[in-house]
Amino acid sequence: MKNVLQWNPPEGLTGFAVSYTVQYFIYGQKKWLEASECRKINRTYCDLSAETSDYEQQYYGKVKAIWKTNCSKWTETRRFYPYLETQIGPPAVALSTDEKSLSIVLTAPEKWKRSSEEGFVSMQEIYPTLKYTVSVYNAKSNRTWLQYETNHSLVLSWLQPDTLYCVHVESLVPGPPRQGQPSEKQCVSTLKDRTLELKIK
Amino acid sequence: RCPSSMDMNPVKQSFQEIKDAVQVNDTFKNVTILSNLHSVKVLSPLDTCCMTRKLLEFYVKRVFKYREELSLHISRGVSSISNSFLTLQRTVQPCKEKSLCPCSEAATNATRTINNNYDQLEVGSAAIKSLGELGVFIAWIDKNYHQETSTA
Numbered sequence A: 001m002k003n004v005l006q007w008n009p010p011e012g013l014t015g016f017a018v019s020y021t022v023q024y025f026i027y028g029q030k031k032w033l034e035a036s037e038c039r040k041i042n043r044t045y046c047d048l049s050a051e052t053s054d055y056e057q058q059y060y061g062k063v064k065a066i067w068k069t070n071c072s073k074w075t076e077t078r079r080f081y082p083y084l085e086t087q088i089g090p091p092a093v094a095l096s097t098d099e100k101s102l103s104i105v106l107t108a109p110e111k112w113k114r115s116s117e118e119g120f121v122s123m124q125e126i127y128p129t130l131k132y133t134v135s136v137y138n139a140k141s142n143r144t145w146l147q148y149e150t151n152h153s154l155v156l157s158w159l160q161p162d163t164l165y166c167v168h169v170e171s172l173v174p175g176p177p178r179q180g181q182p183s184e185k186q187c188v189s190t191l192k193d194r195t196l197e198l199k200i201k
Numbered sequence B: 001r002c003p004s005s006m007d008m009n010p011v012k013q014s015f016q017e018i019k020d021a022v023q024v025n026d027t028f029k030n031v032t033i034l035s036n037l038h039s040v041k042v043l044s045p046l047d048t049c050c051m052t053r054k055l056l057e058f059y060v061k062r063v064f065k066y067r068e069e070l071s072l073h074i075s076r077g078v079s080s081i082s083n084s085f086l087t088l089q090r091t092v093q094p095c096k097e098k099s100l101c102p103c104s105e106a107a108t109n110a111t112r113t114i115n116n117n118y119d120q121l122e123v124g125s126a127a128i129k130s131l132g133e134l135g136v137f138i139a140w141i142d143k144n145y146h147q148e149t150s151t152a
Helices: A194-200 B009-024 B035-040 B045-069 B072-097 B105-119 B123-132 B134-151
Strands: A004-006 A019-026 A045-047 A059-067 A092-097 A102-107 A131-138 A143-149 A153-156 A164-172 A186-189
Touching (some): A092 A186, B035 B134, B045 B072, B045 B123
Antiparallel strands (some): A004 A045, A102 A153, A131 A143
């Protein structure tokens, strides 16, 4: 999982040549460890994904600022538990329609990979209780409804023909609230009702 | 499987509200109590029942009773979690009565290790640390009670 430590520069030193050093601690281990990529860096974030790749462990991070010969105290994070706290990305969403129905196919998000050589792991494997919040907006009636879904495909029937519907989906794991990350909004129109057209002729 | 499911959502919500305040009070980062729980995840359904029953008992009998020594905010959260655990114990109890909750050596050793880890620390520190590690128990339940139901 992608885990990035971020911080704000010390007050009063914005614009000064301040550098930072980061360390991390695996809960239950013996000592703080160097974040090798984040020694005397100028940026205010450090990607600790490699160091914290075991999402079943718990971690702390800490950072200190260095300016000329001055060194700040360490600032430490609270305990971080990726398994319960990671933000889960949206599923892939595929839409298709006919006159009165909208078919939605969802593919669970993939676990973040440090390199392309890493194998594919679906978040469904890590979170068997992964669900989805499907939001559907009817452009004609200007109304939105939400639907909780555990399946990976659903069909919405009895829709209005020739109407634009917009959909976005968010992944959901029951339990402590996590920041949501909805999928890109996708819009598709139901087809015209041909039976009407035949009658009109 | 007995019990067929475990609703941990009330526990998760209450724990979320006190987690940071509890964990800040746990100053021994280099010691854990439930750490071995991750390595015990490959268990038979029967073992899972035994582990669940023993861990619920561990928290109710050894951990939650120290809430008076904590801040009001934490103490309230612990009371809520304790009530949820009593409900969960009532969920598991019928399984024991129907002999569907036997303990294998592996499950017995795993819970003995947890109790031994607890005994290594002064009791107040051990209680705080166990509270701070409730997330590990929640994650273990999530995996062991949903792994099969979602693939069955």
